[in-house]
Amino acid sequence: METPNKIEFSKDILKINPETETERTCQFIREMAHKGFKRKGAVVGLSGGIDSAVAIELTVKALGKENVLSLFLPEKESNPISLEYGQKQAAKLGIETVLVDITENLQSFGVYQKRNAVIKSIIREFNDASKFYISLPQNLLEKDRINYHSITIQDKNGNKETKRLSGAEWLEISACQNIKQRSRMIQLYYYAEKNNYIVVGTTNKSELMQGFFLKFGDGGVDIEPISHLYKTQVYQLANYLGVIQEIIDRPPSPDTYSLPVSDKELYFCLDYELLDLLLYAYGNNVPYHIIETVLGLDQKQIDRVFKDFKGKEQATWHLRRLPPTINPV
Amino acid sequence: MQPTIEQQIRNFIIETFLFGESSNGLKDTDSLLETGVIDSTGFLELIAFIEETYRIKVKDDELVPENLDSIANVSDFIRRKQAEV
Numbered sequence: 001m002e003t004p005n006k007i008e009f010s011k012d013i014l015k016i017n018p019e020t021e022t023e024r025t026c027q028f029i030r031e032m033a034h035k036g037f038k039r040k041g042a043v044v045g046l047s048g049g050i051d052s053a054v055a056i057e058l059t060v061k062a063l064g065k066e067n068v069l070s071l072f073l074p075e076k077e078s079n080p081i082s083l084e085y086g087q088k089q090a091a092k093l094g095i096e097t098v099l100v101d102i103t104e105n106l107q108s109f110g111v112y113q114k115r116n117a118v119i120k121s122i123i124r125e126f127n128d129a130s131k132f133y134i135s136l137p138q139n140l141l142e143k144d145r146i147n148y149h150s151i152t153i154q155d156k157n158g159n160k161e162t163k164r165l166s167g168a169e170w171l172e173i174s175a176c177q178n179i180k181q182r183s184r185m186i187q188l189y190y191y192a193e194k195n196n197y198i199v200v201g202t203t204n205k206s207e208l209m210q211g212f213f214l215k216f217g218d219g220g221v222d223i224e225p226i227s228h229l230y231k232t233q234v235y236q237l238a239n240y241l242g243v244i245q246e247i248i249d250r251p252p253s254p255d256t257y258s259l260p261v262s263d264k265e266l267y268f269c270l271d272y273e274l275l276d277l278l279l280y281a282y283g284n285n286v287p288y289h290i291i292e293t294v295l296g297l298d299q300k301q302i303d304r305v306f307k308d309f310k311g312k313e314q315a316t317w318h319l320r321r322l323p324p325t326i327n328p329v
Numbered sequence: 330m331q332p333t334i335e336q337q338i339r340n341f342i343i344e345t346f347l348f349g350e351s352s353n354g355l356k357d358t359d360s361l362l363e364t365g366v367i368d369s370t371g372f373l374e375l376i377a378f379i380e381e382t383y384r385i386k387v388k389d390d391e392l393v394p395e396n397l398d399s400i401a402n403v404s405d406f407i408r409r410k411q412a413e414v
């Protein structure tokens with residue numbers, strides 16, 4: 001739909017030309033690796049998810065499979081299919097792989113012990129056989145609300161219980177959980193530096209805009225070749241590049257808790273198809289009446305989402321900048 | 330004279346989120362979210378303060394801006410909850 005101010009917005013606004021996008025991104029990876037960093041190859045952490053699969057497809061295209069190393073970095077709470085799919089994706093590309101189980105690293109930091117002590121203080125029945133995930137309320141379009149985190153635990157019999165987390169509980173649990181991604185960063189840099197490679201990141205634009213990545217965790221990388229692509233655009237590339245079907249079909253998930261949780265449940269509260277269009281509209285100041293017409297939402301719903309966007313954007317500003325300094329060099 | 334609920338909430342906000350700096354510019358009716366005074370984690374701290382200080386339980390469905398997003402809203406919410414007890 002065109003507007004008097006020539007702001008275009010439609011449900012197809014995020015359609016990309018995958019061939020052109022692939023060439024552009026591969027050129028970026030090549031230039032960065034060879035000219036920017038003066039390295040001949042790259043390390044990519046393959047999580048079994050769509051972003052790392054697309055990132056590694058592009059990296060192999062850009063640098064050649066002999067110059068790409070894939071790392072699998074599971075821990076005892078990882079979903080086993082993450083490793084299975086990651087290995088299948090790597091096998092399809094014919095690249096060298098290394099498997100590093102980071103469970104011992106996490107145990108040495110006391111991740112499981114400290115975190116589980118907090119959870120036990122919230123839900124007495126929680127024990128080592130229990131599994132859990134954390135989520136936000138899923139009524140973002142329907143209701144004005146203030147975000148809060150809830151923990152859902154499942155006992156060995158499959159019984160579930162959900163409780164709201166206090167601020168202190170959420171902070172301590174997430175501080176423990178964040179060590180997982182930071183440990184992975186350490187391993188990625190070990191293998192990159194020893195091979196004189198760069199570390200290729202896998203953050204997409206939807207995540208970048210809303211701060212859904214971790215400082216010095218999955219955000220601790222040398223280049224971010226897909227951070228200009230919304231999640232739904234990553235899927236378009238995945239189909240074009242021939243990422244394995246299991247990964248394309250797999251619901252997006254951070255795979256960070258012992259019970260599966262989707263990106264939507266943990267952070268975004270919207271399906272990616274709608275989220276990305278609204279993020280585009282938000283970032284490009286598309287007038288409300290256009291959004292209402294194209295997406296079939298009313299003003300209140302758009303307001304709720306944009307307030308949520310703004311809150312997350314403001315809270316995570318520091319993830320998108322270098323650390324502040326008095327006199328930048 | 331006992332501080333009003335508004336004053337207690339304002340003092341908590343100054344100590345916890347403004348780190349002692351004056352809140353002169355913050356009106357009782359200003360949105361705490363939109364002014365950037367409190368983020369979502371901060372609201373959880375505010376809720377913990379409310380529950381401990383006023384001995385009331387904030388239910389999940391009460392976590393809405395009309396109850397919590399300004400000093401005035403918080404104070405009115407606390408008074409309503411106290412009247413229920």
